[in-house]
Amino acid sequence: xxxxxxxxxxxxxxxxxxxxxxxxxxxxxxxxxxxxxxxxxxxxxxxxxxxxxxxxxxxxxxxxxxxxxxxxxxxxxxxxxxxxxxxxxxxxxxxxxxxxxxxxxxxxxxxxxxxxxxxxxxxxxxxxxxxxxxxxxxxxxxxxxxxxxxxxxx
Numbered sequence: 019x020x021x022x023x024x025x026x027x028x029x030x031x032x033x034x035x036x037x038x039x040x041x042x043x044x045x046x047x048x049x050x051x052x053x054x055x056x057x058x059x060x061x062x063x064x065x066x067x068x069x070x071x072x073x074x075x076x077x078x079x080x081x082x083x084x085x086x087x088x089x090x091x092x093x094x095x096x097x098x099x100x101x102x103x104x105x106x107x108x109x110x111x112x113x114x115x116x117x118x119x120x121x122x123x124x125x126x127x128x129x130x131x132x133x134x135x136x137x138x139x140x141x142x143x144x145x146x147x148x149x150x151x152x153x154x155x156x157x158x159x160x161x162x163x164x165x166x167x168x169x170x171x172x
Contacts, residue, residue, distance in 0.1 A: 026109035123153035
């Protein structure tokens with residue numbers, strides 16, 4: 019993320035902009051998926067058409083479940099306080115947690131995109147992208163939550 023601003027509010031705003039950009043990237047996956055649908059001659063059924071797509075589909079949904087279940091654990095590890103930590107270091111920790119959380123939350127949308135590219139599984143993409151966006155919104159860096167976290171003692 020580069021140098022951490024001295025003002026925790028500025029760090030929160032920067033994390034919010036990054037989070038919004040990552041949500042926008044999921045929306046852009048949807049735009050590309052719909053371009054496949056619109057521009058393909060006939061129904062788009064993927065570039066590969068795997069005969070064993072069910073196995074791949076189950077595996078990717080399993081990865082999604084693991085990633086979504088792991089996000090709270092990763093956040094807890096990243097947000098573990100250190101004794102005597104100043105607000106700037108705490109804000110940097112919050113910013114790191116926000117970016118890592120969003121990166122992990124984007125994985126289901128990416129896996130859904132892969133399912134569309136392989137076999138044209140649109141519904142899987144829409145559900146997985148929806149889960150990604152919901153997860154990103156759930157952990158979106160909000161200033162009131164950051165202020166409360168920064169005020170708490172280790």
